[in-house]
Every structure is written in C-alpha cells, then in structure tokens.
Amino acid sequence: MEILRILTLTGPNYWSVERPHLIVLRLDLGAWAGVNTVEIPGFHGRLTRLLPGLESHYCIPGHWGGFLEEVAQGTSLAHVVEHIALELQYIAGMDVSFSRTHWTSTAGVALVVFEYEQAEAGRLAGRAAVRLVKTLAQGEDYPLEELIADLGELRQMRAEAALGPSTEAIVRECERRGIPWQERALGMIQFGYGCYQRRIQATQTDRTSILGVELAGDKEGTKRMLAEAGIPIPRGTVIRREEDLVSAIQTVGGYPVVLKPLDGNHGRGITLDIHTLEQAQVAYDLAMAASRAGRVIVERFHRGHDHRILVVNGQVVAVAQRVPAHVTGDGNHTIAELVAQVNRDPQRGDGHDNVLTKIIWDETTESVLSQQGYQPGTVLRRGEVAYLKRTANLSTGGTAVDCTDEIHPENAWLAVRAAAAVGLDIAGIDVVTTDIRQPLRRTDGVVVEVNAAPGFRMHYRPSEGLARNVAAPVVDALFPPGVPHRVPIIAITGTNGKTTTTRLTAHLVKQMGKVVGFTTTDGTYVGEHLVEPGDNTGPQSARLVLNDPLVEVAVLESARGGILRSGLAFRECDVGVVLNVAADHLGSYDIDTLEEMAKVKGVVAEVVRPGGTVVLNADDERVAPMAERSRGRAAYFSLRADHPLIASHRRRGGLAAVYDQGDLWLYQGEWTLRILRAAEVPLTLGGRVPFMIANALAASLAAFALGVTLDQIRQGLRSFTASAHQTPGRMNLLSVGAFHVLVDYAHNPHGYAAVADFVRSWHEGLRIGVIGGPGDRRDEDLVELGAIAGRVFDWVIIKEDDDRRGRDLGEVAELIRAGLTQVGSACRWEMVLDETTAIRTALSKAPAGSLVVIFPEKVQRALELIRADGHGLPAQP
Numbered sequence: 001m002e003i004l005r006i007l008t009l010t011g012p013n014y015w016s017v018e019r020p021h022l023i024v025l026r027l028d029l030g031a032w033a034g035v036n037t038v039e040i041p042g043f044h045g046r047l048t049r050l051l052p053g054l055e056s057h058y059c060i061p062g063h064w065g066g067f068l069e070e071v072a073q074g075t076s077l078a079h080v081v082e083h084i085a086l087e088l089q090y091i092a093g094m095d096v097s098f099s100r101t102h103w104t105s106t107a108g109v110a111l112v113v114f115e116y117e118q119a120e121a122g123r124l125a126g127r128a129a130v131r132l133v134k135t136l137a138q139g140e141d142y143p144l145e146e147l148i149a150d151l152g153e154l155r156q157m158r159a160e161a162a163l164g165p166s167t168e169a170i171v172r173e174c175e176r177r178g179i180p181w182q183e184r185a186l187g188m189i190q191f192g193y194g195c196y197q198r199r200i201q202a203t204q205t206d207r208t209s210i211l212g213v214e215l216a217g218d219k220e221g222t223k224r225m226l227a228e229a230g231i232p233i234p235r236g237t238v239i240r241r242e243e244d245l246v247s248a249i250q251t252v253g254g255y256p257v258v259l260k261p262l263d264g265n266h267g268r269g270i271t272l273d274i275h276t277l278e279q280a281q282v283a284y285d286l287a288m289a290a291s292r293a294g295r296v297i298v299e300r301f302h303r304g305h306d307h308r309i310l311v312v313n314g315q316v317v318a319v320a321q322r323v324p325a326h327v328t329g330d331g332n333h334t335i336a337e338l339v340a341q342v343n344r345d346p347q348r349g350d351g352h353d354n355v356l357t358k359i360i361w362d363e364t365t366e367s368v369l370s371q372q373g374y375q376p377g378t379v380l381r382r383g384e385v386a387y388l389k390r391t392a393n394l395s396t397g398g399t400a401v402d403c404t405d406e407i408h409p410e411n412a413w414l415a416v417r418a419a420a421a422v423g424l425d426i427a428g429i430d431v432v433t434t435d436i437r438q439p440l441r442r443t444d445g446v447v448v449e450v451n452a453a454p455g456f457r458m459h460y461r462p463s464e465g466l467a468r469n470v471a472a473p474v475v476d477a478l479f480p481p482g483v484p485h486r487v488p489i490i491a492i493t494g495t496n497g498k499t500t501t502t503r504l505t506a507h508l509v510k511q512m513g514k515v516v517g518f519t520t521t522d523g524t525y526v527g528e529h530l531v532e533p534g535d536n537t538g539p540q541s542a543r544l545v546l547n548d549p550l551v552e553v554a555v556l557e558s559a560r561g562g563i564l565r566s567g568l569a570f571r572e573c574d575v576g577v578v579l580n581v582a583a584d585h586l587g588s589y590d591i592d593t594l595e596e597m598a599k600v601k602g603v604v605a606e607v608v609r610p611g612g613t614v615v616l617n618a619d620d621e622r623v624a625p626m627a628e629r630s631r632g633r634a635a636y637f638s639l640r641a642d643h644p645l646i647a648s649h650r651r652r653g654g655l656a657a658v659y660d661q662g663d664l665w666l667y668q669g670e671w672t673l674r675i676l677r678a679a680e681v682p683l684t685l686g687g688r689v690p691f692m693i694a695n696a697l698a699a700s701l702a703a704f705a706l707g708v709t710l711d712q713i714r715q716g717l718r719s720f721t722a723s724a725h726q727t728p729g730r731m732n733l734l735s736v737g738a739f740h741v742l743v744d745y746a747h748n749p750h751g752y753a754a755v756a757d758f759v760r761s762w763h764e765g766l767r768i769g770v771i772g773g774p775g776d777r778r779d780e781d782l783v784e785l786g787a788i789a790g791r792v793f794d795w796v797i798i799k800e801d802d803d804r805r806g807r808d809l810g811e812v813a814e815l816i817r818a819g820l821t822q823v824g825s826a827c828r829w830e831m832v833l834d835e836t837t838a839i840r841t842a843l844s845k846a847p848a849g850s851l852v853v854i855f856p857e858k859v860q861r862a863l864e865l866i867r868a869d870g871h872g873l874p875a876q877p
Contacts, residue, residue, distance in 0.1 A: 001027070001028070001029050001030050001032055001077070001130060001133070001134045001137075002027070002028045002030065003025050003026070003027055003028075003126070003127065003130055004026040004027070004028050004109070005024075005025075005026040006023065006024070006025055006026075006123055006126065007023070007024040007026075007564075007565055007566075008023060008116075008119050008122070008123065008566070009021065009022040009023070009024065009565075009566055009567040010119070010539065010566055010567055010569075011539055011566065011567030011568040011569055011570065011571070012567055012568045012570075012571060012603055012606070012607045013563060013564075013566075013567035013568070013603060014563060014564055014599060014600050014603060015100060015113050016098065017603060017606045017607055019098045019115055020567055020571065021115060021116050021117065021119070021122070022098070022113055022114065022115055022116070022567075023085070023113070023114055023115075023116050023119075023122040023123060023125075023126050024111055024112070024113050025081070025111070025112040025113075025126050025130070026104075026109065026110075026111055026590070027078055027081065027109065027110050027111070027112050027130065028108060028109050029076075029077060029078060029108050029109070029110065030108065032077050032134075032137055033107065033108030033109075034108075035077065035137070036074040036075055036076055036077075037071045037072075037074055037075050037076075037077070037080065038072070038073060038074035039074070040136075040137055040139070041139065042139065043071070043136055043137065044068070044071050044072050046136050046141055046142075047068075047071065047080070047136055048068060050132075050136075050141070050142055050144075050147065051084065051087050051091075053087055053090065053091060054067060054068055054083060054084075054087055055068055057083050057086070057087070059083070067083050076101065076110070077133050077137055078101045078103075078110035078112050079101045080133050081101075081112050081126075081129045081130055081133050082099045082100070082101050082112045082113070082114055082129075083099065084128075084129035084132055084133065085099070085112070085114045085122075085125045085126045085128075085129040086099055086114050086115065086125075088125045088128055088129060088150060088151065088154060089116065089117065089121060089122065089125045089154060091151055091154075092121070092151055092154035092155045092158055093155060093158055094116070094117035094118065094121065094154075094158055095117060096114070096115040096116060096117055097115060098114070098115040099112075099113060099114040099115065100112075100113040100114075101113070102590075104590040104592075105590070105592050106590075111590060112126070114126070117158070118157055118158055118161040120157050120161075121154050121157040121158060121161075124150070124153060124154060124157065125150075125154060128150040131146075132147070163189075164202060165455070165456065165457040165461075166202055166203045166454075166455055166456040166457065167189060167200070167202055167203075169456050169460050169470070169471040170189070170200060170203070170456075170471045170474055170475065171189060172471070173469070173471035173472055173474070173475045174191050174475055177475065177479075177485075179191050179192060179475070179479065179485045179486075180192065180193065180485075180486060180570065180571060182543075182547075184199070184547075186201065187201055187202075188200065188201045189201070190547065191475075191478060191479075191485060192479070192484075192485035192486045193485075193486035193487050193489075193546040193547070193551075193554070193570075194486065194487030194517070194545075194546060194547075194548060194549065194550075194551035194552060194553075194554060195487060195515075195549055195550065195551060195552050196483070196484050196485055196486055196487060197486075197547070197549060198478040198479065198485075200474075200478075201453075202453045203426050203453045203454055203455070203456060203474070204426065204452065204453045205425060205426065205474070205477070205478060207425055208424060208425050208426065208452070208453075209423040209424065209425075211423055212422050212423030212424040212425075212427075212452060213424070213452040213453075215422050215423065216422050216424060216427070216450050216451060216452040217263050217452070218262065218263060219260065219261075219262050219263070219264070219297050219449065220236070220238050220262055220295075220297060222422055222449070222450050223236060225421045225422060226418055226421055226422075226447055226450070228421075229417060229418075229421045231414055231417060231418050231421065231447055232414075232440050232441065232445065232446045232447060233446050233447055233448070234252075234258070234299040234300045234301070234302055234432075234446045234448060235251075235252045235253060235299065235300045236252055236297055236298060236299035236300065237251050237252060237297075237298055238262060238295050238296070238297055238298075239295070239296055239298060240294060240295055240296075242281065242284050245277070245280055245281065245284055245298070246277065248298040249277075249280065249298060251298075252298055252299060252300040253300050255274065255275050255276070255301075256273050256274055256275050256300075256301035256303075257274045257280065257298055257299060257300060257301050258270070258271065258272050258273070258274065258297075258298075258299045258300075258301045258448075259271050259274060259280065259283040259284055259286075259287045259296055259297070259298055259299075260287050260296070260297050260299070261287045261288070261290040261291030261292075261293075261295075261296060261297070262291055262293050262295040262296065262297055263291055263292050263293045263295075264287070264290050264291060268290040269286050269287040269288075269289060269290025269291065270287070270390060270391050271283030271286060271287070271390050272301060272390050272391070273301050273303075274301070279371065282367070284296055299448075302432045302444060302445070302446050302448075303432075303434065304432045304433045304434040304435075304443065304444075304445060305321050305323075305432070305433065305434065305436070306321070306322045306323075306324075306391075306392040306430065306431075306432060307319060307320065307321050307322065307403070307430070307431045307432070307433065307436050308320050308322055308400075308428050308429070308430055308431075308454070308458060309407065309411070309412070309415040309428070309429040309430075309431060310426075310427075310428055310429075310454060310456075310459055310470055311415050311416055311418075311419040311424075311426070311427045311428075311429060312425070312426050312470070312473040312474055312477060313425055313426075313473060313474075313476070313477040314416055314419070314420070315416070315473065316404075316407065316412040316415055316416060317404075317459075317468065317470050317473045318402070318404050318459035318468040318470050319402070319403050319404045319406070319407045319436065320400040320401060320402055320403065320404075320458045320459055320462055320465075321400070321401045321403050321436070322392030322393070322394070322398055322399070322400050322458065323392055323398055323399045323400070323401065324387050324388065324389045324390070324391060324392045324396075324398050325359045325387070325388040325389040325396055325397030325398050325399075326385050326386060326387045326388055327339055327342055327380070327385070327386055327388065328380070328383065328384070328385050329379070329380020329381050329382055329383065329384040329385075329386070330380075330382055331379065331380070331381055331382040332379065333379065334376065334377045334378060334379050335369065335374060335375075335376055335377070335378050335379075335380065335386050336361070336376040336377065338380070338386075339359055339361060339388065342359060343358045343359060347463075348397075356394070356397070356399065356463060357394055357395055357396070357397050358397060359388055359389075359396075359397035360396070360397065361376075361388075364389060364390065365388045365389065368387055368388055368389060368390055369386060369388065372386060372387065374386050394455065394457055394458050395455075399463035399464070400457075400458035400459075400462045400463050400464075401462060401463060401464040401465050402459070402462040402464065402465030402466050402467070402468065403436055403465065404459075404466070404468055405466075406436055406437050407436050407437070408436065408437055408438055408439050410439040410440075411431065411433075411436060411439060411440055411445075414440065414447065415429040415431070415447075418447055418450050419450065421450075422450045424450070424452055425477065426452075426453070426454065426474065427450055427451060427452065427454060428449075428450075428451035428454025428455070429447060429449075429450055429451075430447070430448045430449040430450075430451065431445060431446070431447055431448065432445060432446055432448055433445030433446075456470050456471065486546075487546070487551055487552055487553055487554055488553050488554070488574045488575075488706055489546075489553075489554045489556065489570055489572075489573040489574050489575075490505055490509075490553070490554070490555045490556065490573065490574065490575040490576075490577065490702050490706060491556050491558045491568070491570070491573040491575070491576050491577065491604045491607070492505065492555070492556065492557050492558060492576075492577040492579070492604075492698075492702070493557075493558045493559065493560070493563075493576075493577070493578055493579070493601050493604045494577075494578055494579025494580045494581070494601065494617075494623075495579070495580050495581055495582040495583075495584050495597075495601075495748065495750055495751075496579070496580060496582065496584075496691070496746070496748070496750050496751045496754060497579045497580065497691060497694070497695045497698075498520075498521070498537070498557045498558075498559065498579065499520045499521045499522065499557060499727070499730060499745075500683070500692070500695050500727050500730040500731075501577065501579060501695045501698050501699050501702075502518055502519070502520050502555055502556070502557040503518070503520060503720075503726060503727055503730075504683065504695060504696065504699040504716075504717075504720050504727075505518075505555050505577075505698075505699040505702050505703055506518040506525070506555040507716050507719070507720045507726070508699055508700070508702075508703035508708055508712065508713055508716035508717070508720075509553050509555065509703055509706060509708055510716070511708060511712035511713070511715050511716045512553075512707070512708055512712060514552040514553045515527050515550050515551055515552045515553070516551070516552070516553045516554075516555055517544075517545035517546075517548055517550075517551035517553070517554050517555070518545065518554070518555040518556065518557070519536045519537055519541040519542055519544075519545060519555075519556050519557050520536065520537065520557050521535045521536070521537055521557065521559070521745075522534075522535070522728055522729070522859065523536055524536040524541045524544055524545060526545065526548050526550060526551060527550070531544065531548075532544065537557045537558065537559035537561070537562055538559065538561065538562030538565065538566060538569075539562055539566045539567065539568060539569035540566075540569075542554070542556045542558070542562075542568070542569035542570065543569045546569060546570065553706070556569075556570075556573075558604055560585055560591075560597070560600050560601065561585075561588075561589075563600055563603050563604075564589040564591065564600060565589070567603075568603065568604070568607060570607070571607065572607050572608065572609040572612070573604070573607055573608055573609065573612065574608070574609060574612045574613070574705075574706060575608070575612060575613045575614075575615060575632075575702045575705050575706055576604040576605050576607065576608040576612070576613075576614045576615065576630070576632065577604070577614075577615040577616075577698055577701075577702050578601050578602070578604055578605055578614070578615070578616055578617065578623050578626055579617055579620075579623075579694070579695070579698055580617055580620045580623060580750070581594060581597055581598045581601055581620060581622040581623055582594075582748065582749070582750030582751075583597075583748065583749060583750065583781060584597075584747075584748035584749075584750065584751075584777070584781070585597075585748075585776075585777070586778055586781070587778055588776065594622060595622070598622040598623070598626075601623070601626075602626045602629060605626040605627070605629060605630040605632075606626075606629050606630060606631075608630050608631055608632030609631065609632065610631045610632065611632070611633075612631070612632035612633070612705075613632050613633055613634075613635050613655070613701075613702075613705035614626065614627060614630040614632040614633070614634055614635070615635045615636075615637065615698055615701045615702050615705065616634060616635070616636050616637075617636070617637060617638070617694070617698070618636040618637065618638040618640075618643050618645045618646055618649075618656075619638050619639060619640065619643070619694075624636065624645055633654070633655070634649065634654060634655075635654065635655040635656060635657075635701045635705060636649055636654070636656045636657075637656065637657045637658065637694065637697035637698050637701055638656070638657075638658050638659070638697075639658070639659045639690055639693060639694055639697075640658070640659075641658045641659070641660035641661075641665070643658070646658060646667070650667050650669060650670070653668075653669040653670075654667075654668075654669070655667070655668050655701065655704070655705065656668075656701075657675070657697040657698075657700055657701045657704075658697070659678065659690075659693050659694075659697060662677055662678055662679065662687060663675070663676070663677055663678065664676050664677075664678055664681070664693070664696060664697060664700065664717075666700065666701075666704065666710070673710060675700055675710065675713060675714060675717070676714055676717055676718070678693055678696075680717070680718060681693075681696050681717045681718070681720075682718070682720065682721040683695070683696055683717070683720055683721065683727070683731075684696060685731060685733060685758065688758055688761050689731055689754075689757070689758045690754070690757055691754040691757070692731060696717060700713050700717070703716070728859050728860065728863065729743055729744065729745035729856065729859030729862075729863075730744060730745060731744050731755070731758070732744070732863070734866060736843065736852075736866060738847075738848035738849065739765065739846045739847070739848060739849060739850040739851065739852060740850070740851050740852070741843070741851075741852045741853075741854065741866055742755070742758070742759075742851060742852070742853045742854070743854050743856065743859065743862055743863060743866070744853070744854075744855060745855070745856065745859055746855055747773060747774055747777075747855065748773075748777065748781060748785075749781055749784040749785060749788060752771075752784075752785055752788040752789065752855070753788055755853065755855075756788055756791070756792045759792045759793070759851065759853060760792055762851045764849040764850075764851070765847060765848065765849030765850040765851065766794045766795060766846070766847055766849075766850040766851070767792060767793045767794050767795075767850070767851050767853070768793060768794065768795045768796075768797070768842050768846055768850055768851065768852045768853065769789050769792070769793035769795070769796045769797070769852075769853045769855070770797045770799060770835075770838050770839055770842050770852065770853070770854040770855065770856075771785065771786070771789045771793075771796055771797070771798060771799070771816065771855050772798065772799045772800055772801055772812065772813070772816070772835065772838075772855060772857065773785045773801075773812055773816060774801060774803075774805055774812075774857075775800075775801065775803070775804040775805035775806055775807035775811070775812050776805040776806065779815055782812055782815035782816055782819070783815050783816070783818050783819035783822070784819055785816055785819060786798075786815070786816035786817060786818060786819025786820035786821075786822075787819040787820065787822060787823045788819075789816075789819075789820055789827075790819065790820040790821070790822075790823040790827055791823055793827050793853070794827050794828070795827060795828050795829070796820060796827055796828070796829040796830075797829070797830055797831075797832050797838045797841055797842055798813045798816050798817055798820070798829060798830070798831045798832070798833075798838075799813070799831075799832055799833055799834065799835045799837075799838035799839075800812050800813050800833045800834075800835070801835065801857040802835065802857060802858075803857070809833065810831075810833060813831050813833055817829065817831065835856065835857055835858070835861075835862075836861070836865065839854055839856070839862055839865050839866075840865060842854070843865070843866065854866075
C-alpha cells in the first residue's frame with residue numbers, strides 16, 4: 001500500500017466547489033486492492049477499539065454508525081483510509097467532515113479525498129491513516145503510542161496555525177459576509193481583492209495611525225495628550241533611577257501608588273495598590289525589567305473597578321469590567337487547591353484557546369498573596385476572596401463581566417475623545433471607577449491607559465453577561481455599506497481558445513479605462529505591463545493579480561491543470577466563460593473521459609456568483625448544459641443564428657451572441673444589436689477563421705455582462721489583432737517575403753482541426769505544415785494530429801518538442817507519421833526532429849505564394865526564427 005501522489009486543494013475544485021480545502025491521495029493498494037474489510041479477520045474489532053469515534057461517521061447509510069456497518073459488511077481499505085484521515089483530524093480539534101473515494105482506471109489505484117482545516121495537518125493525517133490501515137490489515141494492532149504521537153503532532157500543527165482570538169473574530173465576521181480573506185506577510189490578514197482590499201494585523205487596520213500606535217505605547221505621552229484634552233487621568237511622573245522613587249511618590253500625593261513601565265503592554269510589569277517603600281522597590285524592578293525605554297511611571301492609585309471600553313471608528317461598541325484572577329474560599333480547601341479546581345473548569349484553556357485562561361502559579365502569585373497576608377496553604381473562609389495577580393488581564397487568568405449597557409453616556413463620550421486624542425481607529429480605553437454607571441467626575445474615576453490593538457476576547461466571550469459582536473463594527477469600518485470588497489472577476493476556461501479569449505476580454509474591459517490584471521499561458525499582466533512571464537493559468541498567478549492593489553478588474557485564464565492540482569484561487573466570480581471541451585490531456589490526473597473533463601471545466605461555471613453571468617458555447621453539447629449547475633444567469637454564443645437553444649433562450653429574455661451572414665450580433669431578449677462585420681475584426685483574419693469568431697463572440701458577451709458598452713466593445717474588437725504582440729502564437733499570420741507564415745500554438749486534435757479550417761481556404765500556393773505534439777498526450781491523440789495534417793497540407797515536416805515528457809526520441813514523430821499515412825494522403829513528408837531545424841527547413845524551402853503553418857512548442861522561439869530568417873511582418877487579412 002503506497003501513496004503515489006498528494007495534492008493539496010485550496011479552492012473550488014473538481015470534487016467540490018463548496019469544500020475548497022481538500023487533500024487528494026493517489027493511493028496504490030497493491031496486494032490489498034481486491035481485499036475488503038470483511039475478509040481480514042478481526043479488522044473491525046481492532047479498528048473500533050483504536051478509534052471508537054468512527055461510530056459517529058454516517059457515510060452512505062446516512063445514520064449514526066453507518067460507516068462501521070459498511071466495515072462490518074465489507075468495504076475497501078481505501079474507504080477506511082478516507083474515514084480515518086477525517087477522524088484523526090477531528091480528534092485533534094479540527095472541524096472536518098467531507099470525504100470521497102474514487103477508483104481510477106489504473107487497477108488497484110484509488111483517489112482518497114478528504115477535507116482539511118490546516119494543510120500540513122491534512123497531509124499528515126493522510127499519511128498516518130495509510131500507516132494505520134496497513135498495520136490493521138496485516139492483522140496487527142496499531143501501537144497506541146504511535147497514535148498518541150500522531151494526534152499530538154496534529155494538535156501542535158493546529159495550534160501553530162491558529163489565528164489569534166481577536167483576528168479570528170474579525171475573520172469569521174468577514175466569512176459570514178462573503179468577504180474573502182487570506183494570510184499575508186508579518187501576520188497580516190488581507191480581506192477582499194485588488195484595489196478594494198483591506199488589511200489588518202490583530203486589531204490594527206491599514207488605517208490605524210502609526211503615530212497613534214507609538215503614542216499609545218508611550219504612557220506618559222498619552223497622559224499628556226489626555227490631560228490637554230480635559231480627560232481625567234491619575235497624577236503621575238516618570239523616573240529613570242530607583243533613588244528618585246521616594247520623591248516621585250511624594251510628587252503624586254503619597255501612597256497608595258501604581259508603578260508600571262513607560263512603554264509596557266498586556267499588563268506586563270504593572271503593580272497596583274502599593275502602600276510601602278519596600279513594595280515600591282520590588283515593583284520598580286518589575287517595571288524596569290519590562291520597559292524597553294528604561295523608564296518607569298509612578299502614578300497615584302485610584303480605587304475602583306478596572307473597566308475596558310472598546311472604541312471602534314468613533315463609537316463605543318463594548319464595555320467590560322475586568323477582575324484579576326482570584327479564588328473564593330469554601331472553608332475547606334487551601335488557596336493552592338482552589339486554584340487547581342478553578343483550572344479544571346472546561347472553560348479555561350492554555351493561552352487564548354478558550355473563554356478563560358488557566359491561572360499560572362508563579363512568583364507574582366505568591367507576592368500578591370503575601371501582600372494580602374495569605375500563603376498557598378491558607379484555607380479561606382467561605383466567601384472570602386484572594387486575588388492572585390496584580391492586573392486584570394484575561395491572559396493571566398482574569399475574568400470579564402460585560403457591562404456595555406450600563407456605561408454612563410458621559411463616560412462613553414470621554415472614551416471616544418480619548419481614542420481620538422491619541423489618534424486610533426480601534427482603541428481599548430482602560431478606566432478605573434467605582435461605578436461605570438456614574439460620570440467619572442462624580443466617582444473620582446480616571447482614564448489610566450489607551451491601548452492600541454486591544455484584545456476582543458473579553459467582549460465576544462465574556463465570563464459573565466452578554467457576548468458582543470465587536471468584530472462587526474470593525475468590518476463595517478473596513479467595508480462601509482455600498483463599498484465593494486473585491487474587484488470584478490472574469491474567469492475563462494476551455495480546451496482551446498482560452499488565451500486568445502482572455503487577452504481579448506481584457507482588452508475590451510480596458511476600453512472602460514480600468515486597470516485590468518490578467519493571466520495567460522504566456523504571462524501575467526497588470527495593465528499594459530508583463531509582471532511575470534510563463535504559463536500562468538493556475539491559482540498562484542491568479543492570486544498575484546487578485547492581490548495587486550492597482551487592479552480594478554481581473555480576467556483570469558483558468559486551465560484544467562490548476563483546477564485539478566490546486567483548485568481555483570477564488571470562491572466565486574462575476575462572469576465565468578466556458579469555450580469548449582475537447583480531447584486534450586485525457587489520462588492526466590486520472591481524467592480519462594470527455595465527461596470527466598467537462599466536469600473539470602464546469603467548475604468555472606459553478607462558481608459564478610448569484611446575479612453573475614455564465615457564458616457558454618451553445619454549439620458544444622458538453623458545455624451548454626453547464627447552465628443547470630451555475631448560480632448565474634446563462635448567456636450563450638453560437639456560430640449558428642438558427643440554433644434552437646439560442647431561440648428558446650431569447651424567448652425567455654436571455655442574453656446571447658451569434659454569428660449570422662458575416663455579422664456579429666448581440667441578442668438581449670427581443671432586442672437585436674449588431675456588433676460588427678466579422679471582416680472588421682482583425683482577430684478573425686477577415687472573417688475567415690470560425691473559431692476566432694467564436695472567441696470574439698464569447699469575449700464580447702463577457703465584457704457586455706460586466707458593463708462594457710457596445711461602443712466600447714466595437715472599439716476593442718477593431719483594435720485587437722492576431723499579432724505576435726497581442727496574441728503571441730494564436731493565429732499569427734506573418735508576411736515573409738514571397739510567402740506567408742501562420743504560427744499557432746494548437747497542440748491537440750481539436751486545435752489542429754480549427755486551424756485546418758483556415759488552411760483549407762488558402763488557395764495561393766503550397767500548404768506546408770511544421771507539426772508536432774506534446775509527449776504526454778495519448779497515442780491516439782498523436783495519431784489524430786497526423787491524420788488531420790495529412791488532409792490539409794501538401795508537405796509536412798514532423799518535429800518533436802525539446803521536452804519529450806517521458807517519450808523516447810522519435811516516438812511522438814512516429815505516431816504522427818502513422819496518422820499521416822493512414823489517411824492515404826498524397827502529401828509529401830519528412831522527419832526533422834529538432835524544432836529549430838524543422839522551422840528553418842520550411843522557411844528556406846517554401847516557394848513563393850506558399851503558406852507555412854508552424855505548430856511550435858515554444859512560441860517566442862518560433863517567432864524569433866521567423867524574424868531572423870524572413871523578417872516576418874504582420875499580414876493584412
């Protein structure tokens with residue numbers, strides 16, 4: 001039993017558009033391929049003893065215990081791997097439930113698909129599941145220590161990948177609103193796409209003033225700003241040396257006092273309610289150790305309760321009273337025993353994992369107890385309270401009581417002014433007062449701190465009182481009503497024509513004056529600039545465009561390979577275009593039939609958002625039905641004006657584009673709008689290339705659905721050419737002295753056949769083909785390439801790609817030759833395996849009036865050879 005390949009899908013995919021995070025194991029069961037669980041003695045018992053939680057897996061029977069029933073009755077070991085991979089993650093605290101097992105056309109090989117929450121943990125769970133099943137199948141018990149180790153590693157991965165509680169609250173609120181998010185550098189989270197993106201880091205936003213953050217970190221500077229604004233603050237001073245401690249205490253009015261670091265945070269180094277010089281000296285050492293600036297604040301201590309007022313975008317959104325970690329006596333147990341009892345509360349966890357944090361017993365705890373006259377072994381009277389920490393921070397075991405509805409309006413007003421005085425869009429205002437329901441001036445209350453990046457946990461998960469959705473006002477501030485969170489996305493797929501249609505669509509959208517980012521097989525572009533060359537039709541290139549803050553519209557070529565290897569980079573698009581489905585790449589990634597390939601391409605149709613548009617080829621029997629699985633409105637294009645689907649669609653008020661008697665037309669219900677004569681569209685080479693006409697119709701529909709006007713579409717169609725500049729390798733017709741050269745990247749039978757339609761219309765001289773094919777195509781596909789060439793060319797030069805993709809030298813050429821000769825063609829042929837030599841041979845021997853058609857592996861190399869040997873110029877249609 002061996003894992004042959006692991007794929008980590010991160011977006012809508014072949015298996016599910018709703019479950020984007022999937023692991024796909026290509027699993028060779030070897031000798032266990034034909035064995036099911038009922039044939040392995042004791043398998044069911046060993047499995048259930050080891051993982052009793054599998055009882056909760058419903059599986060196909062659809063009820064509690066359904067999966068284990070299947071195990072008892074007999075199921076494949078691949079199916080067991082699937083469920084164990086889920087169960088291991090679930091035990092480790094990850095919320096996963098979706099899975100599938102699919103048998104491939106390779107005997108004994110299955111695809112095991114299961115959901116993950118954290119990618120690395122998902123891959124580990126898959127490998128562990130295979131080890132576990134292999135052990136059980138061999139009649140052995142899986143060692144418990146190995147299971148414990150696997151689960152421990154999974155838990156650690158989950159903890160390391162987890163978002164902080166405040167960040168997670170904002171992320172979940174964005175998810176509820178359908179706002180996409182992703183982790184970026186420096187712990188930043190990006191929400192939205194393109195020019196509409198916003199970023200946060202914890203509870204700081206991209207509009208949080210760096211000056212405000214710096215000021216909030218300078219406690220003395222903050223106090224000065226607040227005092228100048230008339231906001232009550234405790235009297236205080238700053239010292240650098242311990243010998244200044246006595247005079248500082250006298251300056252602030254004597255005991256009790258507070259000592260804290262000038263630039264501290266999260267309650268570090270703070271000591272409250274100091275009554276003696278000895279206590280003050282200990283507190284000074286703590287504060288100095290926590291201060292980067294080497295300065296300590298000495299403040300007058302104000303009695304009262306510690307409150308945190310959360311201000312977001314100029315509004316008070318939550319208030320919590322914070323209580324330091326403490327225990328309450330029962331007359332029987334010691335303080336140490338009471339702490340242990342409190343820590344057993346299931347609501348308490350490590351760090352920020354739970355509603356409350358466990359209380360850590362340390363030197364501070366013993367010091368605080370000593371100040372109150374207690375020892376760890378002290379037995380408190382019933383109802384007697386012993387405090388364990390100097391501050392009320394939740395991270396040290398404190399508790400929070402919501403009192404949002406109790407704050408006096410004047411205190412709320414003061415908090416808003418304090419945040420504004422410091423210059424923070426999100427601020428935690430710390431107030432000490434005996435009664436938050438009364439104005440501070442009546443209770444001798446004060447504002448003691450203004451905090452940047454305040455924690456949210458105390459508000460959305462208080463120990464007592466009403467939970468507050470404090471993330472909602474943050475998201476409201478990031479994306480006010482009516483402000484978009486992502487740029488419009490047009491996604492384009494199909495077997496052939498993707499790159500041309502993508503480039504043309506981007507060109508049409510540019511007529512609106514928008515900055516368009518687009519991905520193609522020859523590069524990623526933003527505006528008029530090539531950002532990254534290469535075959536960039538997968539999710540990584542799409543993310544580059546979607547993350548670019550200059551991009552206003554994204555047009556993304558979405559190829560089969562990226563969908564199968566990683567899934568799409570986006571959860572939904574505004575316009576999805578499916579051009580065609582033909583036999584290409586069959587046999588790759590276990591996609592063996594045209595129906596399966598149609599399902600791959602159909603992912604683009606399925607992710608069109610409600611209210612969006614799915615543009616489909618009415619002439620392709622596998623594409624047109626995709627409208628049934630799309631949430632968007634359908635728009636069809638066709639080279640047949642009398643297509644029955646177009647007619648019925650129009651009667652329902654639908655949108656369509658057709659080619660009719662030399663014209664491109666746009667239909668919208670009963671409205672008929674003429675776009676252009678096909679001959680006026682340079683891309684179609686004078687209206688002589690049907691598949692380019694189809695590409696123009698698809699691009700026009702996509703642009704129109706996005707809001708590009710008809711005049712702008714006409715302007716774009718007229719100014720877009722099938723040139724080496726705008727569409728390299730896509731029907732590039734060049735004049736080379738006395739003959740012409742056509743360069744096209746077609747590399748499958750469907751593409752060859754489309755080019756052949758144009759070649760047949762060439763009647764001036766010899767038709768010469770320089771042909772080849774990728775080595776990873778099926779034998780029958782390569783034979784078909786030769787057969788198509790034999791029907792249209794007078795002379796064929798067979799070459800091979802530099803990258804033979806696992807084939808022996810000459811193997812691809814021989815298959816093409818077999819197809820060429822089997823059609824009984826009278827054309828002459830020769831083999832020149834090196835592509836460069838083959839192209840030069842054709843260019844040097846082509847007679848006047850000829851058409852040389854080159855199907856290159858590397859488009860730019862072919863174009864450079866033409867320019868060097870023949871000074872090729874674009875030909876007039």
